Amino acid sequence: MTDRRSIIVRHVSKTFTLRYHRTLKQMSVAMMRQQDMSDSFLAVNDVSFTIQQGESIGLMGLNGSGKSTLLKMINGIMRPDRGKVLTRGRIAGLIATGAGFHPQLTGRDNVYLNAAILGMTEAETARKFDDIVEFADIGRFLDSPVGHYSSGMFARLGFAVAIHVDADIFLADEVLAVGDRPFKRKCLAKMQEIRDSGTTLFYVSHATGSVRKMCDRVLVLEQGRLAFDGPVDEGIRFLHYDEDDEENALETEEELDEEMGADI
Protein backbone atom coordinates (compact mmCIF):
# COMPACT_ATOMS: atom_id res chain seq x y z
CA MET A 1 0.00 0.00 0.00
CA THR A 2 1.34 3.41 -0.90
CA ASP A 3 1.99 6.10 1.62
CA ARG A 4 -0.77 8.66 1.20
CA ARG A 5 0.22 11.01 3.95
CA SER A 6 0.22 14.56 2.68
CA ILE A 7 0.97 16.73 5.69
CA ILE A 8 2.59 15.59 8.92
CA VAL A 9 2.82 17.94 11.87
CA ARG A 10 4.59 16.53 14.91
CA HIS A 11 4.78 18.30 18.27
CA VAL A 12 5.16 21.67 16.61
CA SER A 13 5.63 24.75 18.74
CA LYS A 14 6.36 28.32 17.79
CA THR A 15 7.23 31.09 20.19
CA PHE A 16 7.15 34.76 19.32
CA THR A 17 9.19 37.31 21.15
CA LEU A 18 7.54 40.58 21.89
CA ARG A 19 10.08 43.29 22.23
CA TYR A 20 9.02 46.40 24.04
CA HIS A 21 12.08 48.57 23.81
CA ARG A 22 13.99 48.89 20.61
CA THR A 23 16.31 51.85 20.88
CA LEU A 24 19.32 52.15 23.13
CA LYS A 25 17.62 54.99 24.98
CA GLN A 26 14.44 53.02 25.58
CA MET A 27 16.43 50.00 26.65
CA SER A 28 18.49 51.87 29.21
CA VAL A 29 15.41 53.57 30.66
CA ALA A 30 13.69 50.20 30.93
CA MET A 31 16.73 48.70 32.55
CA MET A 32 16.83 51.42 35.18
CA ARG A 33 13.17 50.95 35.96
CA GLN A 34 13.71 47.20 35.97
CA GLN A 35 10.97 46.60 33.45
CA ASP A 36 10.78 43.51 31.30
CA MET A 37 12.85 43.90 28.16
CA SER A 38 10.92 41.35 26.21
CA ASP A 39 8.20 38.84 26.59
CA SER A 40 7.59 35.67 24.71
CA PHE A 41 4.34 34.08 23.82
CA LEU A 42 3.56 30.64 22.56
CA ALA A 43 1.61 31.06 19.32
CA VAL A 44 1.47 27.37 18.50
CA ASN A 45 1.82 24.92 21.35
CA ASP A 46 2.73 21.27 20.76
CA VAL A 47 0.38 20.64 17.86
CA SER A 48 0.38 17.25 16.13
CA PHE A 49 -1.75 15.83 13.34
CA THR A 50 -1.46 13.88 10.12
CA ILE A 51 -3.41 14.59 6.97
CA GLN A 52 -3.86 12.17 4.09
CA GLN A 53 -3.70 13.23 0.47
CA GLY A 54 -7.07 14.52 -0.68
CA GLU A 55 -8.51 15.35 2.72
CA SER A 56 -10.06 18.75 3.11
CA ILE A 57 -9.47 20.30 6.46
CA GLY A 58 -11.20 23.25 8.01
CA LEU A 59 -8.94 25.03 10.45
CA MET A 60 -10.97 27.05 12.90
CA GLY A 61 -10.44 29.02 16.05
CA LEU A 62 -10.73 32.51 17.44
CA ASN A 63 -8.54 35.36 16.26
CA GLY A 64 -5.04 34.95 17.61
CA SER A 65 -5.38 31.24 18.24
CA GLY A 66 -2.41 30.47 15.99
CA LYS A 67 -4.12 29.51 12.74
CA SER A 68 -2.06 31.70 10.45
CA THR A 69 1.17 30.79 12.22
CA LEU A 70 0.40 27.10 11.78
CA LEU A 71 -0.37 27.67 8.12
CA LYS A 72 2.84 29.61 7.63
CA MET A 73 4.79 26.71 9.02
CA ILE A 74 3.05 24.23 6.73
CA ASN A 75 3.69 26.57 3.82
CA GLY A 76 7.38 26.83 4.73
CA ILE A 77 7.44 30.56 5.41
CA MET A 78 8.16 30.04 9.09
CA ARG A 79 10.03 27.30 10.81
CA PRO A 80 8.86 25.81 14.08
CA ASP A 81 11.03 26.20 17.17
CA ARG A 82 10.32 22.63 18.13
CA GLY A 83 8.83 19.68 16.33
CA LYS A 84 8.74 18.96 12.66
CA VAL A 85 6.62 19.57 9.63
CA LEU A 86 6.70 17.37 6.55
CA THR A 87 4.73 17.92 3.37
CA ARG A 88 4.48 16.11 0.09
CA GLY A 89 4.37 17.82 -3.27
CA ARG A 90 3.70 21.33 -4.47
CA ILE A 91 2.08 23.75 -2.08
CA ALA A 92 0.07 26.75 -3.15
CA GLY A 93 -2.16 29.06 -1.31
CA LEU A 94 -2.87 32.37 0.24
CA ILE A 95 -1.65 33.28 3.67
CA ALA A 96 -3.48 35.85 5.77
CA THR A 97 -5.56 37.68 3.18
CA GLY A 98 -3.68 38.89 0.18
CA ALA A 99 -0.79 37.58 -1.75
CA GLY A 100 2.89 38.29 -1.43
CA PHE A 101 2.89 40.93 -4.09
CA HIS A 102 5.39 43.62 -4.75
CA PRO A 103 3.48 46.91 -4.68
CA GLN A 104 5.69 48.60 -7.27
CA LEU A 105 5.33 45.87 -9.85
CA THR A 106 2.45 45.65 -12.27
CA GLY A 107 -0.18 42.99 -11.90
CA ARG A 108 1.27 41.16 -14.87
CA ASP A 109 4.80 41.00 -13.43
CA ASN A 110 3.49 39.98 -10.04
CA VAL A 111 1.55 37.12 -11.60
CA TYR A 112 4.70 35.79 -13.21
CA LEU A 113 6.78 36.25 -10.07
CA ASN A 114 4.21 34.67 -7.77
CA ALA A 115 3.61 31.78 -10.11
CA ALA A 116 7.35 31.17 -10.28
CA ILE A 117 7.67 31.11 -6.51
CA LEU A 118 4.77 28.67 -6.36
CA GLY A 119 6.76 26.42 -8.64
CA MET A 120 5.34 27.18 -12.08
CA THR A 121 7.60 27.44 -15.10
CA GLU A 122 7.45 30.33 -17.52
CA ALA A 123 5.65 28.24 -20.13
CA GLU A 124 3.12 26.99 -17.61
CA THR A 125 2.40 30.53 -16.45
CA ALA A 126 2.07 31.79 -20.00
CA ARG A 127 -0.37 28.98 -20.75
CA LYS A 128 -2.54 29.78 -17.74
CA PHE A 129 -2.10 33.53 -17.84
CA ASP A 130 -5.37 34.33 -19.58
CA ASP A 131 -7.31 32.11 -17.21
CA ILE A 132 -5.71 33.79 -14.22
CA VAL A 133 -6.51 37.26 -15.50
CA GLU A 134 -10.03 36.28 -16.38
CA PHE A 135 -10.59 34.77 -12.96
CA ALA A 136 -9.19 37.80 -11.17
CA ASP A 137 -11.28 40.08 -13.38
CA ILE A 138 -9.10 43.13 -12.89
CA GLY A 139 -9.46 44.41 -16.44
CA ARG A 140 -7.23 47.25 -17.51
CA PHE A 141 -5.49 47.44 -14.14
CA LEU A 142 -3.38 44.47 -15.15
CA ASP A 143 -0.56 46.71 -16.27
CA SER A 144 -0.56 49.18 -13.42
CA PRO A 145 1.35 48.64 -10.17
CA VAL A 146 -0.56 46.52 -7.69
CA GLY A 147 0.07 49.21 -5.07
CA HIS A 148 -2.76 51.10 -6.76
CA TYR A 149 -5.19 48.21 -6.53
CA SER A 150 -8.13 48.14 -4.19
CA SER A 151 -7.85 45.56 -1.47
CA GLY A 152 -10.43 43.44 -3.24
CA MET A 153 -8.53 43.47 -6.53
CA PHE A 154 -5.33 42.68 -4.72
CA ALA A 155 -6.86 39.66 -3.04
CA ARG A 156 -8.56 38.53 -6.24
CA LEU A 157 -5.37 38.51 -8.21
CA GLY A 158 -3.53 36.66 -5.47
CA PHE A 159 -6.22 34.08 -5.22
CA ALA A 160 -6.38 33.70 -8.98
CA VAL A 161 -2.66 32.91 -9.18
CA ALA A 162 -2.67 30.48 -6.28
CA ILE A 163 -5.70 28.63 -7.51
CA HIS A 164 -4.27 28.06 -10.97
CA VAL A 165 -1.19 26.33 -9.65
CA ASP A 166 -1.59 22.62 -10.10
CA ALA A 167 -0.82 22.06 -6.43
CA ASP A 168 -0.91 18.94 -4.32
CA ILE A 169 -1.68 20.96 -1.21
CA PHE A 170 -3.80 24.10 -1.25
CA LEU A 171 -3.77 26.44 1.74
CA ALA A 172 -6.45 29.07 1.96
CA ASP A 173 -6.27 31.45 4.88
CA GLU A 174 -9.34 33.66 5.16
CA VAL A 175 -9.32 34.09 1.42
CA LEU A 176 -12.90 35.13 1.39
CA ALA A 177 -12.52 37.91 3.93
CA VAL A 178 -12.20 40.49 1.19
CA GLY A 179 -13.90 40.36 -2.14
CA ASP A 180 -17.54 40.77 -2.98
CA ARG A 181 -20.16 38.09 -2.98
CA PRO A 182 -19.95 37.05 -6.65
CA PHE A 183 -16.25 36.59 -6.25
CA LYS A 184 -16.69 34.58 -3.07
CA ARG A 185 -19.07 32.27 -4.87
CA LYS A 186 -16.57 31.86 -7.66
CA CYS A 187 -13.80 31.10 -5.18
CA LEU A 188 -15.81 28.52 -3.33
CA ALA A 189 -16.73 26.81 -6.58
CA LYS A 190 -13.12 26.78 -7.69
CA MET A 191 -11.97 25.46 -4.34
CA GLN A 192 -14.48 22.67 -4.55
CA GLU A 193 -13.11 21.85 -7.96
CA ILE A 194 -9.62 21.72 -6.52
CA ARG A 195 -10.72 19.55 -3.65
CA ASP A 196 -12.47 17.16 -5.98
CA SER A 197 -9.32 16.79 -8.04
CA GLY A 198 -7.69 15.15 -5.04
CA THR A 199 -5.71 18.11 -3.74
CA THR A 200 -5.28 18.33 0.00
CA LEU A 201 -7.22 21.39 1.07
CA PHE A 202 -6.44 23.40 4.16
CA TYR A 203 -9.10 26.01 4.66
CA VAL A 204 -9.05 28.61 7.40
CA SER A 205 -12.37 30.24 8.01
CA HIS A 206 -14.72 31.51 10.64
CA ALA A 207 -17.68 30.82 8.42
CA THR A 208 -19.24 27.59 9.57
CA GLY A 209 -21.37 27.44 6.45
CA SER A 210 -18.53 27.30 3.99
CA VAL A 211 -16.53 24.97 6.22
CA ARG A 212 -19.49 22.57 6.22
CA LYS A 213 -19.66 22.79 2.48
CA MET A 214 -15.96 22.42 1.81
CA CYS A 215 -14.43 20.26 4.49
CA ASP A 216 -14.59 16.71 5.74
CA ARG A 217 -12.56 17.24 8.89
CA VAL A 218 -12.13 20.13 11.29
CA LEU A 219 -9.22 21.17 13.45
CA VAL A 220 -9.85 23.74 16.15
CA LEU A 221 -7.05 25.74 17.70
CA GLU A 222 -7.44 27.31 21.10
CA GLN A 223 -4.64 29.56 22.31
CA GLY A 224 -2.14 27.67 20.21
CA ARG A 225 -3.23 24.21 21.26
CA LEU A 226 -5.06 21.73 19.11
CA ALA A 227 -8.33 21.54 20.97
CA PHE A 228 -10.34 19.46 18.55
CA ASP A 229 -9.65 17.17 15.62
CA GLY A 230 -12.56 15.33 14.12
CA PRO A 231 -15.73 15.45 12.03
CA VAL A 232 -17.06 18.75 10.78
CA ASP A 233 -20.34 19.00 12.62
CA GLU A 234 -18.83 18.04 15.94
CA GLY A 235 -16.04 20.52 15.40
CA ILE A 236 -18.44 23.33 14.70
CA ARG A 237 -20.45 22.39 17.76
CA PHE A 238 -17.24 22.33 19.76
CA LEU A 239 -16.34 25.77 18.53
CA HIS A 240 -19.71 27.21 19.43
CA TYR A 241 -20.11 25.50 22.75
CA ASP A 242 -20.84 28.73 24.52
CA GLU A 243 -22.73 30.46 21.74
CA ASP A 244 -25.95 28.47 21.64
CA ASP A 245 -28.07 31.29 20.35
CA GLU A 246 -25.99 31.69 17.17
CA GLU A 247 -25.74 28.05 16.38
CA ASN A 248 -29.31 27.39 15.39
CA ALA A 249 -29.49 30.30 13.02
CA LEU A 250 -27.05 29.01 10.45
CA GLU A 251 -28.59 25.93 9.02
CA THR A 252 -30.55 26.72 5.88
CA GLU A 253 -29.17 27.30 2.42
CA GLU A 254 -30.16 30.96 2.20
CA GLU A 255 -28.45 31.72 5.43
CA LEU A 256 -25.36 30.03 4.14
CA ASP A 257 -25.02 32.83 1.67
CA GLU A 258 -25.68 35.41 4.30
CA GLU A 259 -23.03 33.88 6.40
CA MET A 260 -20.49 33.77 3.64
CA GLY A 261 -20.98 37.48 3.42
CA ALA A 262 -20.01 37.80 7.05
CA ASP A 263 -16.88 35.79 6.66
CA ILE A 264 -14.23 37.92 8.30
Added chain:
Amino acid sequence: MSAPPPRERAVRAPLRPPWSEQGLLEVFQHRYILSLLVRREIAARYQGSVLGLLWSYVNPLSQFFIYYFVMGILFGRAQRTEAFAIHVFAGLIVVHFFTETMNAGTRSIVRNKSLVQKMAVPREMFPVASMLVSLFHVGPQVVILLIATTLSGWRPDPEGMVLGVIGLLISMTLGTALALMFSAANVFLRDVQNAVNVLSNFVRFGSPMMYPYVLVAKRFHGHTTLYLLNPITEAVLDFQRAFWVGATNHPARTAAIDMPDNLFWLSIRALLISLVVLVIAQSTFSRLERRIPERLL
Protein backbone atom coordinates in the same frame (compact mmCIF):
# COMPACT_ATOMS: atom_id res chain seq x y z
CA MET B 1 -23.80 17.49 4.14
CA SER B 2 -20.14 16.58 3.93
CA ALA B 3 -18.13 16.45 0.73
CA PRO B 4 -18.23 13.57 -1.74
CA PRO B 5 -15.21 11.27 -1.59
CA PRO B 6 -12.37 13.00 -3.43
CA ARG B 7 -10.71 11.55 -6.46
CA GLU B 8 -7.47 9.72 -5.84
CA ARG B 9 -4.45 11.84 -6.57
CA ALA B 10 -1.13 10.08 -6.51
CA VAL B 11 1.69 12.41 -5.51
CA ARG B 12 5.06 10.95 -6.24
CA ALA B 13 7.11 13.57 -4.42
CA PRO B 14 8.71 12.57 -1.12
CA LEU B 15 7.62 13.87 2.25
CA ARG B 16 9.98 16.64 3.22
CA PRO B 17 10.11 19.88 5.20
CA PRO B 18 8.35 22.64 3.25
CA TRP B 19 11.18 25.15 3.70
CA SER B 20 14.46 25.20 1.87
CA GLU B 21 17.55 24.01 3.67
CA GLN B 22 20.30 24.23 1.10
CA GLY B 23 20.98 27.94 1.28
CA LEU B 24 22.75 29.42 -1.72
CA LEU B 25 22.64 26.15 -3.66
CA GLU B 26 18.87 26.41 -3.66
CA VAL B 27 19.12 29.84 -5.26
CA PHE B 28 20.85 28.48 -8.32
CA GLN B 29 18.33 25.70 -8.64
CA HIS B 30 15.68 28.37 -8.98
CA ARG B 31 17.29 30.36 -11.76
CA TYR B 32 13.95 31.33 -13.26
CA ILE B 33 12.73 33.03 -10.07
CA LEU B 34 16.15 34.63 -9.73
CA SER B 35 15.95 36.05 -13.24
CA LEU B 36 12.50 37.47 -12.53
CA LEU B 37 13.74 39.05 -9.32
CA VAL B 38 16.74 40.55 -11.07
CA ARG B 39 14.61 41.98 -13.86
CA ARG B 40 12.23 43.32 -11.26
CA GLU B 41 15.01 44.93 -9.24
CA ILE B 42 16.36 46.63 -12.32
CA ALA B 43 12.91 47.95 -13.14
CA ALA B 44 12.07 48.93 -9.57
CA ARG B 45 15.33 50.54 -8.52
CA TYR B 46 14.71 53.74 -10.44
CA GLN B 47 10.99 53.51 -10.73
CA GLY B 48 9.32 56.88 -11.02
CA SER B 49 12.49 58.71 -12.03
CA VAL B 50 12.91 60.38 -15.41
CA LEU B 51 16.51 59.44 -16.00
CA GLY B 52 15.84 55.92 -14.77
CA LEU B 53 18.62 53.51 -15.55
CA LEU B 54 20.93 56.39 -16.43
CA TRP B 55 21.35 57.10 -12.72
CA SER B 56 23.37 53.91 -12.50
CA TYR B 57 25.97 55.63 -14.63
CA VAL B 58 25.61 59.18 -13.36
CA ASN B 59 26.56 58.10 -9.87
CA PRO B 60 29.88 56.34 -10.67
CA LEU B 61 30.76 58.94 -13.29
CA SER B 62 30.29 61.81 -10.86
CA GLN B 63 32.44 59.96 -8.33
CA PHE B 64 35.05 59.50 -11.02
CA PHE B 65 35.19 63.18 -11.84
CA ILE B 66 35.39 64.14 -8.17
CA TYR B 67 38.26 61.76 -7.49
CA TYR B 68 40.04 62.77 -10.64
CA PHE B 69 39.68 66.44 -9.87
CA VAL B 70 40.65 66.24 -6.20
CA MET B 71 43.37 63.63 -6.36
CA GLY B 72 44.56 64.05 -9.91
CA ILE B 73 44.47 67.79 -10.32
CA LEU B 74 44.43 69.35 -6.84
CA PHE B 75 46.90 66.88 -5.35
CA GLY B 76 48.81 66.54 -8.60
CA ARG B 77 48.54 62.77 -8.91
CA ALA B 78 47.72 63.03 -12.59
CA GLN B 79 51.24 64.22 -13.33
CA ARG B 80 52.96 61.53 -11.32
CA THR B 81 50.82 58.50 -12.17
CA GLU B 82 50.57 57.64 -15.82
CA ALA B 83 47.09 57.38 -17.32
CA PHE B 84 45.70 58.35 -13.94
CA ALA B 85 42.12 58.63 -15.21
CA ILE B 86 42.17 55.00 -16.28
CA HIS B 87 43.79 54.01 -12.99
CA VAL B 88 40.92 55.62 -11.08
CA PHE B 89 38.17 54.39 -13.36
CA ALA B 90 39.36 50.77 -13.37
CA GLY B 91 39.42 50.79 -9.57
CA LEU B 92 36.12 52.61 -9.35
CA ILE B 93 34.31 49.92 -11.35
CA VAL B 94 35.31 47.29 -8.82
CA VAL B 95 34.73 49.44 -5.76
CA HIS B 96 31.39 50.74 -6.97
CA PHE B 97 30.21 47.25 -7.87
CA PHE B 98 31.21 46.01 -4.46
CA THR B 99 29.69 48.82 -2.41
CA GLU B 100 26.48 48.75 -4.47
CA THR B 101 26.16 45.02 -3.89
CA MET B 102 26.73 45.48 -0.20
CA ASN B 103 24.36 48.43 0.19
CA ALA B 104 21.49 47.20 -1.94
CA GLY B 105 21.98 43.67 -0.66
CA THR B 106 21.77 44.79 2.94
CA ARG B 107 18.40 46.35 2.34
CA SER B 108 17.14 43.62 0.02
CA ILE B 109 15.19 41.49 2.49
CA VAL B 110 13.57 44.40 4.27
CA ARG B 111 12.63 45.92 0.93
CA ASN B 112 11.02 42.69 -0.22
CA LYS B 113 9.15 42.05 2.98
CA SER B 114 5.80 41.69 1.26
CA LEU B 115 7.17 38.62 -0.49
CA VAL B 116 9.23 37.34 2.41
CA GLN B 117 6.26 37.27 4.76
CA LYS B 118 3.86 35.53 2.45
CA MET B 119 5.72 33.27 0.09
CA ALA B 120 8.05 30.38 0.73
CA VAL B 121 10.98 31.52 -1.35
CA PRO B 122 14.62 30.81 -0.47
CA ARG B 123 15.52 34.11 1.10
CA GLU B 124 19.12 33.99 -0.08
CA MET B 125 17.54 34.97 -3.41
CA PHE B 126 17.25 38.61 -2.47
CA PRO B 127 20.88 39.47 -1.68
CA VAL B 128 22.03 37.36 -4.62
CA ALA B 129 19.63 39.23 -6.90
CA SER B 130 21.06 42.54 -5.62
CA MET B 131 24.53 41.35 -6.52
CA LEU B 132 23.43 40.37 -10.02
CA VAL B 133 21.71 43.72 -10.55
CA SER B 134 24.93 45.51 -9.64
CA LEU B 135 26.85 43.14 -11.89
CA PHE B 136 24.49 44.02 -14.71
CA HIS B 137 25.69 47.62 -14.51
CA VAL B 138 29.34 46.62 -14.58
CA GLY B 139 29.08 45.59 -18.25
CA PRO B 140 28.57 49.03 -19.81
CA GLN B 141 31.16 50.53 -17.45
CA VAL B 142 33.74 48.02 -18.66
CA VAL B 143 32.86 48.95 -22.24
CA ILE B 144 33.55 52.61 -21.49
CA LEU B 145 36.80 51.63 -19.79
CA LEU B 146 37.83 49.50 -22.77
CA ILE B 147 37.28 52.37 -25.17
CA ALA B 148 39.25 54.81 -23.01
CA THR B 149 42.14 52.45 -22.38
CA THR B 150 42.37 51.28 -25.99
CA LEU B 151 42.64 54.92 -27.05
CA SER B 152 45.56 55.24 -24.62
CA GLY B 153 47.40 52.41 -26.33
CA TRP B 154 46.26 49.44 -24.21
CA ARG B 155 46.35 45.96 -25.72
CA PRO B 156 45.00 42.90 -23.92
CA ASP B 157 47.51 40.48 -22.41
CA PRO B 158 46.62 36.99 -21.14
CA GLU B 159 47.92 37.46 -17.60
CA GLY B 160 46.03 40.70 -17.22
CA MET B 161 42.80 39.15 -18.48
CA VAL B 162 43.05 36.23 -16.05
CA LEU B 163 43.65 38.63 -13.19
CA GLY B 164 40.77 40.83 -14.31
CA VAL B 165 38.43 37.86 -14.10
CA ILE B 166 39.79 36.85 -10.70
CA GLY B 167 39.32 40.41 -9.50
CA LEU B 168 35.70 40.36 -10.55
CA LEU B 169 35.20 36.97 -8.88
CA ILE B 170 36.69 38.29 -5.64
CA SER B 171 34.34 41.26 -5.52
CA MET B 172 31.35 39.11 -6.47
CA THR B 173 32.09 36.55 -3.77
CA LEU B 174 32.86 38.98 -1.01
CA GLY B 175 30.00 41.27 -2.02
CA THR B 176 27.52 38.39 -1.94
CA ALA B 177 28.89 37.18 1.38
CA LEU B 178 28.53 40.55 3.09
CA ALA B 179 25.17 41.23 1.45
CA LEU B 180 23.93 37.89 2.76
CA MET B 181 25.13 38.47 6.28
CA PHE B 182 24.00 42.09 6.52
CA SER B 183 20.61 41.52 4.87
CA ALA B 184 19.62 39.12 7.63
CA ALA B 185 21.14 41.25 10.37
CA ASN B 186 19.33 44.31 9.01
CA VAL B 187 15.98 42.68 9.71
CA PHE B 188 16.81 42.59 13.40
CA LEU B 189 18.62 45.90 13.69
CA ARG B 190 18.12 48.61 11.10
CA ASP B 191 21.35 50.12 12.42
CA VAL B 192 23.10 47.69 10.09
CA GLN B 193 22.27 49.60 6.93
CA ASN B 194 23.80 52.74 8.38
CA ALA B 195 26.87 50.86 9.51
CA VAL B 196 27.21 49.49 5.99
CA ASN B 197 27.23 53.04 4.64
CA VAL B 198 30.17 53.81 6.89
CA LEU B 199 31.90 50.62 5.80
CA SER B 200 31.46 51.64 2.16
CA ASN B 201 33.45 54.79 2.86
CA PHE B 202 36.28 52.75 4.28
CA VAL B 203 36.24 50.58 1.18
CA ARG B 204 36.38 53.61 -1.11
CA PHE B 205 39.39 55.09 0.63
CA GLY B 206 40.95 51.85 1.79
CA SER B 207 41.67 50.44 -1.64
CA PRO B 208 44.17 51.75 -4.19
CA MET B 209 41.66 53.43 -6.45
CA MET B 210 42.18 57.18 -6.19
CA TYR B 211 45.83 56.74 -5.20
CA PRO B 212 48.32 54.20 -6.56
CA TYR B 213 49.38 51.17 -4.55
CA VAL B 214 53.01 52.24 -4.74
CA LEU B 215 52.19 55.23 -2.51
CA VAL B 216 51.04 52.93 0.27
CA ALA B 217 54.06 50.67 -0.14
CA LYS B 218 56.39 53.66 0.11
CA ARG B 219 54.69 55.25 3.10
CA PHE B 220 54.73 52.02 5.11
CA HIS B 221 58.17 50.95 3.84
CA GLY B 222 56.80 47.80 2.28
CA HIS B 223 54.77 46.71 5.31
CA THR B 224 51.56 46.26 3.37
CA THR B 225 50.58 42.82 4.69
CA LEU B 226 47.56 44.16 6.50
CA TYR B 227 46.57 46.40 3.62
CA LEU B 228 46.71 43.45 1.22
CA LEU B 229 44.61 41.26 3.50
CA ASN B 230 41.56 43.19 2.37
CA PRO B 231 40.38 41.18 -0.66
CA ILE B 232 39.01 44.29 -2.33
CA THR B 233 42.55 45.67 -2.54
CA GLU B 234 43.51 42.70 -4.70
CA ALA B 235 40.31 42.99 -6.72
CA VAL B 236 41.12 46.63 -7.50
CA LEU B 237 44.76 45.85 -8.28
CA ASP B 238 43.68 43.00 -10.55
CA PHE B 239 41.44 45.28 -12.54
CA GLN B 240 44.21 47.87 -12.80
CA ARG B 241 46.63 45.17 -13.85
CA ALA B 242 44.14 44.15 -16.52
CA PHE B 243 43.16 47.53 -17.91
CA TRP B 244 45.52 50.20 -16.68
CA VAL B 245 49.05 48.72 -16.77
CA GLY B 246 48.77 48.11 -20.51
CA ALA B 247 47.79 51.73 -21.09
CA THR B 248 51.04 53.10 -19.65
CA ASN B 249 54.16 53.71 -21.72
CA HIS B 250 56.20 50.85 -20.28
CA PRO B 251 53.76 48.20 -19.08
CA ALA B 252 56.44 45.84 -17.76
CA ARG B 253 58.02 48.58 -15.67
CA THR B 254 54.65 49.80 -14.40
CA ALA B 255 53.70 46.28 -13.37
CA ALA B 256 56.97 45.88 -11.52
CA ILE B 257 56.76 49.18 -9.68
CA ASP B 258 53.07 49.80 -9.16
CA MET B 259 51.83 46.29 -8.53
CA PRO B 260 52.79 44.16 -5.52
CA ASP B 261 54.95 41.10 -6.16
CA ASN B 262 53.06 37.85 -6.63
CA LEU B 263 49.80 39.60 -7.46
CA PHE B 264 48.48 36.33 -8.87
CA TRP B 265 48.97 34.40 -5.63
CA LEU B 266 47.78 37.31 -3.56
CA SER B 267 44.61 37.30 -5.66
CA ILE B 268 44.12 33.58 -5.20
CA ARG B 269 44.52 34.12 -1.48
CA ALA B 270 41.99 36.97 -1.58
CA LEU B 271 39.55 34.74 -3.43
CA LEU B 272 39.97 32.04 -0.81
CA ILE B 273 39.44 34.57 1.99
CA SER B 274 36.26 35.70 0.26
CA LEU B 275 35.04 32.13 -0.03
CA VAL B 276 35.66 31.54 3.67
CA VAL B 277 33.71 34.71 4.46
CA LEU B 278 30.92 33.42 2.20
CA VAL B 279 30.72 30.15 4.15
CA ILE B 280 30.60 32.06 7.44
CA ALA B 281 27.96 34.39 5.99
CA GLN B 282 25.81 31.48 4.86
CA SER B 283 25.86 29.86 8.27
CA THR B 284 25.07 33.18 9.96
CA PHE B 285 22.25 33.74 7.50
CA SER B 286 20.79 30.28 8.09
CA ARG B 287 20.82 30.88 11.81
CA LEU B 288 19.20 34.31 11.61
CA GLU B 289 16.79 33.35 8.86
CA ARG B 290 14.59 31.27 11.17
CA ARG B 291 13.34 34.41 12.85
CA ILE B 292 13.17 36.71 9.83
CA PRO B 293 9.46 36.49 8.97
CA GLU B 294 8.30 37.33 12.47
CA ARG B 295 10.74 40.18 12.91
CA LEU B 296 9.90 41.97 9.67
CA LEU B 297 7.47 44.70 10.48
